[in-house]
Amino acid sequence: MKIYVVYDSESGHTEALAASIAEGAQSIEGAQVFLRHVNEADVNDLVEMDAIIWGCPGHFGTISAGLKTWIDKLGYLWARGKLVGKIGAVFCTTASMHGGVEATMLNLITPMLHQGMIIVGLPGNIPENALYGSFYGVGVTCPVETSPDDPVHAPNENDLALGRALGRRVANVAGKFAASPGMEVRG
Numbered sequence: 001m002k003i004y005v006v007y008d009s010e011s012g013h014t015e016a017l018a019a020s021i022a023e024g025a026q027s028i029e030g031a032q033v034f035l036r037h038v039n040e041a042d043v044n045d046l047v048e049m050d051a052i053i054w055g056c057p058g059h060f061g062t063i064s065a066g067l068k069t070w071i072d073k074l075g076y077l078w079a080r081g082k083l084v085g086k087i088g089a090v091f092c093t094t095a096s097m098h099g100g101v102e103a104t105m106l107n108l109i110t111p112m113l114h115q116g117m118i119i120v121g122l123p124g125n126i127p128e129n130a131l132y133g134s135f136y137g138v139g140v141t142c143p144v145e146t147s148p149d150d151p152v153h154a155p156n157e158n159d160l161a162l163g164r165a166l167g168r169r170v171a172n173v174a175g176k177f178a179a180s181p182g183m184e185v186r187g
Contacts (some may be wrong), residue, residue: 001173001178003033005039006064008056013093013142013154020160021053021091021138024167031171031179038070046074047082051174052117053166054108055091055137061100062107070132071111084116087174089166090137093155101139109136120173128158128165138162 005022011016014038022035034045038056048054054071057065065069078081090108094101109119121130121136129135140159155163 001030001032001171001174003031003051003167003174004041004046004049005035005036005053005167006031006070007036008038008064008070010057010064014055014057014091016155016158017091017093017138017140017163018055020155020163020165021055021167023168024054024164025051025171026167027164028171028175030175032111033167033171036117038066041070043073043088043154045079046077046086049086050178051087051089051120051170052112053082053091053170055154056108058092058094058100058104058139061103063104067108067152070170071074071099074111076113078115081116083112085171085177086117087177088112088115088117088122089170090164091121091163091165092137092139093142094139095141096145097141098151099141101134101141102136105136120170122162122166122169125167128161131160132162133164135161138166142161
């Protein structure tokens with residue numbers, strides 16, 4: 001099965017989380033994972049994918065401009081139903097606690113629903129998420145540097161473990177759909 005992970009990242013935080021998601025997905029047998037920065041990602045590649053995971057830094061509770069511009073290019077695919085029935089999942093990073101993680105993930109899910117995609121979240125029974133509670137996907141806080149002298153606050157190992165868990169979950173679900181033609185939901 002083919003999984004596309006596309007991300008926007010400004011200071012490397014979201015890129016690190018995206019890489020952990022790709023790593024988790026790649027750990028599932030049969031998964032072929034494509035990791036692309038939004039500036040390198042071609043929306044036409046999505047047609048050949050079984051699962052699509054996209055994410056960005058949260059900007060005041062919503063999608064970053066870079067990823068939103070890319071998502072806005074999906075109209076042609078939407079008009080032809082090309083993403084209907086594909087597995088979708090989302091992730092984001094924010095700069096502050098309560099900085100819009102859930103709002104950003106819900107905003108990231110909305111275009112997937114418009115495309116007819118099947119959304120995969122991260123259940124609480126997954127050990128990495130049992131106490132964290134990132135149910136809509138993976139959303140983590142990486143405090144922003146307020147001056148050039150501040151240390152970089154990259155995602156920590158727990159954050160990256162959540163990313164790997166989401167990647168594995170998406171790959172497992174996509175694998176089940178790919179293995180069961182009767183489960184295919186293409187419109």
